[in-house]
Amino acid sequence: MTLLEQLQQPLAKALPVSSLQGSYRLAARDFVVEETLGFEPEGQGEHLYLWIEKTGTNTVFVAQELARKAGLHPAAVSYSGLKDRHAVTRQWFCLHLPGKADPGSEQLQGDGWQVLRSARHPRKLKRGTHRSNHFTLRLELDAYNTSTADWLQERWQSICTQGVPNYFGPQRFGLQGNNLQRGLEWLLADPPQKPPRRQDKSLWLSAVRSALFNRWLSQCIEQGQWLNPLPGSCFNLQGTRSYFAGESESQQQAQQQTLQQRLQQGDLHPAGPLAGRGKLQSCGEAALAEAAFQENWKPLWQALEAQGLQLEYRPLRMLPTETQLQWQAPWLTLDFTLPSGCFATSLLRELLEARDAMQVDYAKVSGISAPES
Template sequence: MTELELLGPRATGEALGTAVLKAVAEDFQVDEVLDIPLSGQGEHLWLWVEKRDLNTEEAARRLARAAGVPVRSISYAGLKDRQALTRQWFSLHLPGKADPDLSRAQDQTLRILKQIRHQRKLQRGAHAANGFTLRLTALQADRQALDARLELLKAQGVPNYFGAQRFGFAGGNVHDALDWAQRQALPEQRNVRSRLLSAARSYLFNQVLAARVADGTWQQAQVGDLLAFTDSRSFFVAGEAECVDPRLAILDLHPSGPLWGMGDTPAGGAAATLEQTTAEAHSALCQWLARAGMDHERRILRLPIGRLTWHYPEPDSLQMEFVLPAGCFATVVVRELVDLVPAGQTDSPCVF
């Protein structure tokens, strides 16, 4: 599958040039934003961990081995990129135990920066946001055009696509999900099942969002739309008054799209028609998600970019800093600027 098939069209026009992302881990830095006051006491040990070229699941396994506990005793809020420099929280359930010696878990790929006790474990999805520092290198694009495009993104946000990394190489996770959906069966392995169900929901959401980017309604409320605030999972139906709510203009309130599951779409009007048409075109996937027990949820169509700043450290590099809500992809911001190419190449854009 191509990038266009997985994500859909850009909202702001053609790419302005090419660049390399992740030439080194420091080019893609992520800091988890967790707004939870930690008490300093309790049976859970919370760790603020810096990882380099290491995925979250492997970091959890290493912490478990060093602590002498099963990996199920390790919790984290979300998965972070492997090819990056990331800082995130983990918690270890240690009832009646002293703080373990975790030095064996540490090396050049993992460092424990802070540790503190708390009464509760870290829940999945508990982080409020992620802060990003991205550096694009081998940049071939006009700086004036980039500045103008970045100002536009700062003002209007970007389509809240799931990034191509959700779908595996060349969309392999979607292909596998389609295969299971055709048989209306589920993988036995929990992690494989979770990965494929997530890829299927993400792909269907991107299909709806792509259609609304194409017709120009991705950031406009229509009667029957289900509206949601940036940091809320609840939604409400838009009537004529809600379609001109001033909070839409300041990127606080947004139309939403479906994360498929059991039941019909609660949307109305043109939104319901589009979502039903998408469901009919991908009926096997939708039925598969419902049979798996997934609940119908919503995701905002528009992604506001918080605290966006940028500068040019060298003539051929661009550094950006910004904050995104949890579960959103920094690569969809980059996609509105440039095509990415592999390090050492300048003429063959790659999927990201």
């Protein structure tokens, strides 16, 4: 089995496999994403924030078009998060305009996107700044019966209470998983290949690192350690990017009950490593398990280190908030909010066997595949 095939093995699920099947993203309006910054632009400063709605186009393209239309260098345009192409999305962009007037509203419009609002702010909009994303998804189920409504409500309640594995979704790996494949080919090439373009390099490194994290998370689920972490594991504080290292088994006994209560309440989430330079932050049994995983994937881990990536920790669980489920056969509509960096598609896979109508070949998307039809 090749390295690519190992990384693309099916990922474990936290809940029993659902017998329901359905399709999402049948049209762009069936997949709506709205970004929440967590703060309001102050109304003054050298940065112009633009609240933009786009349909059927990707974030990078809109950023390039904004730079072109405003006569700016591409580096003068920024955004917080990449949003789905095959969707209706609303998100913030930022133009750096020191000493310049705001471009006219007619100037900043394009096919498939429009500026809904603008405001000045003293600071640049950086990647990962936004707090969360709200999703409204509409799915068509293949088959259903009189018990479908009750089953959906029960499964949805489990998801909202327990949370779901915080896998990176198929979007992270590119169309048909191409970013993952190209990243592996470039990182492990012998002799070394010429570095790709900066944008491609970033996408490829992110895909490879994300695939490794998914394998760690899947292993934790298979070994029953997803929500029952080993002594010495790291934990993430809900609603923040902060994490702390747990204590070894001898130290943790007195705090075990408190930790479990906080996990059940959703105040804490177990956290797992994102490959990069630096010392593993866990201790005790958890450190041994992480070190064994690191050793198992040593060539790939070292290749990512050589590219300058730093070790980080990511929550193993995501908890949806502001949740709502509506069922009107054959249509299922879901509303929920997820922290930035979390994927709605990873939530869907715990609810039912969901097919992305816009994805041509599921078998090459890093373990998150659709059922056979």
